[in-house]
Amino acid sequence: MKRVIICLMAFTVLLSTSCNKDDDEPKKEIIVSAEDLQATIKSDLAQGETVGTVVGSSNDGSVNFNIQSQTPQGVLAIGTTDGVLTVADANLLSTLGDTDIVLVVNVTKGEVSKTANVTITVEEAAVCTTANAAAFSGDIFTDASSEDARTISAMGDDCGLLSVTGVDPFYFLTGDPTDPNTILCDTQISITAQLTPDASNDAGTVTITEQDYGCAADIMAKINGTGTYDVTSGIINLTLTFTDDLGTFESDVIINLENPDTNDSMDTDGDGVLDPDDEDANDPCLPVQSQGYVGYDETNTTWATADCDGDGTSNQDEVANFTDPYVDDSVSCTSTVDTSVWAGNLESEEDLGGFINEGSGTGITGCGTLTFAGDILGIFCDDSPSVTFAFTPESDGATNGTVEVVSQSFACFDGIDADTIEGTGTYDETTGVIVFDYSFYDSDFDETITGTVTITKAD
Template sequence: MKTVFRIMVLAVVLSVCFSCDDTEDINSGVTVNTEDFTITAPLVVRELDTLGFLRGSSSEGEVTFSLISQTPRNSVKLGTRFGEIIASNPEVFNSGSTDEVRLQVSVKKQKTEKISNVLILRNLNDPDGDGVENNADNAPNDPCLPVQDVSYTGFNPFNALWRAADCDADGSSNLDEFNAGTNPYVDESLIGDADGDGVRDDEDEAPNDPCLPEQFQGYEGFNQDNEVWALADCDGDGISNMDEVANGDSPYPQPDLPCNEILNFELENFERELRTVDSNNGEGVTIGVIGDDCGTFIFTGGSIFNQGCFNEDVQIPFFFQPSAPGSSNGTVTVAATTYSCLSEDGTTSFGFTVEGFGTYSGSASTVELTYTITTEEGEAIPGTLIIRPLE
């Protein structure tokens, strides 16, 4: 009788255990779906380009993505929520050092996980690096054909053939011109600036009038050694341009316009919460504040460069300069600005100094800044910061 009782107790215990396992399976019955796939990169890959999107879904809503491995290392990074595959090292895709990038990605919901293997193929349809696909290129191994317009920027600056060529025949290679910031498709030595206003004659609406196109206070692109410019009086105050400069004054007038007309976009485009994407540290959020001077916006918050600063009193002033009167686009400048970065526990503060130069699009509320951050120890860290609307 005792033996029978023991058998019955054991059966009940086993039944309960199996029942518990089944319940856990039922309660955690989350399914995750993903797949292995291959994508081909664009002809020319730029830093922070989105190359494609990871694939994954679950029976319980959105999944999260995390990168397990990649070969070569540091080729891409992931947008963890929406699964963007973002180029972080464009040289991998453009230089020919490798023809493929392999990713192993975890696709997860709660405790359920599956692995997706992604193959990114380098685009081999442009061997000369001119940015023109073979089927449209009448000289697929000549990086200077077809002849491109002076404003062309679709080339691949990492391609060996393109780098070694000299497409404007000025004696400097395309690579040297690219590194120097000059145009590899224009021999600048053949283009003059007769009136010294800093606008090349081929782009100047009045190449012999140093006060046209009209400029305003803050413009410094003029050539003060040009006699035509030096003798003119661009602000009409009876003092020549050269005397204004000698006195430390601006030779250009202050525009009598509301600031939003000078910048030609609604100031509120940047006076709000915006997303930041930093080439070194990923994504963060900043809040834009209008500065005291027209064209100055102050981007605030410890996450502007996403360095892990836990103090919100970080303030980086950006100066916006329109590229031309009436333009809603232009350049941004960050003069050397020092700020502190507070650790999470609030006990340690690190000092940084940032300065940089870039561009903005007023209508798109987007800024792209190439910067250098210098640490207290003197280490210089280069990077790119993009400020854009929250999606």
């Protein structure tokens, strides 16, 4: 019995000692950290857009976030697990104007908490104007002091903002505007302008608030200015002020949608008539052209999508079909001649005493007519001449007969429109051969040249 009591006493002492050791171990201290946040936003943010992120952490895993206070109340919300601040009330935000939203955010882990002080500065969003700055997007041209124009790029939006990008786009750091080697800039810069419309919406004022003109690493410069714009004419007139270490300089600059050095050679509508001579530079069907006219630019979208003969087929489709875009194909044709035999690529040959002279062109078909658009005489034309043949069958239903070219202008060389051509010949639909005896008047030498060319489809 005595041994049992001794054993029980020993066990009790051992147990007591063990418990005391557990009680003596210190508990892990939870440490929470939180970082203050400052950010700037515009008053036109949408519902749910991100404003910023409150950063918080602990030494014992993830933390939770909640807003302790907010002034004004209800504008922002916070993600409870990630600390992301978002717009909770976009309508309220849009009314704040230039002000601060002040928050105290709790970052917690269990019963341990830290606070982050948050200040969100709200800037009133710019009011969108109706100025169509997008009209000036793409490659445009700046022209300072009537020097050679410089090509720059521009990006405009429907809210009146225009960003102009280039290497020294306004000539302030160029020794000689006609010599690119005198440009001191080593990088492109972008300058932003605000367009404000007048009552017409197609014209108005331009404002360039002071901003960096930092196109060279060792040159600290600023630029600002004002001016006017006109979408219809495609011109922006600016008076700019440039400031650097050497002083302040002013310059008048013109921005053009079209190169001011080449405006006189522009053909906006693609009808082959230069704008200064065109009765309507934006109407591809004016002036009205005669059958066989081929001076148009088929790659010009304005001309290509028009229907100058009003027959329901666009000019570009007429070209693709080798029909005349100036002849109404919807009118019933009474001719029995199948001129489509010569539609497409044509070649011409003339025997000059053992030497075969070759020409080439395109066959454009009509009702009993064929226009040879190209250098039919093989005399190395640099313009766009054409010759229109009228076909007369030998008899009703015959596949052969005669051709005639009534005297017409032969615009072979650029700037010379006094040369003429005429003649007669024969045709055969079966063989696809036209033999043309021509008479060509050369106005340069005041002489008439005659000869015979054979026309066939090109291989």
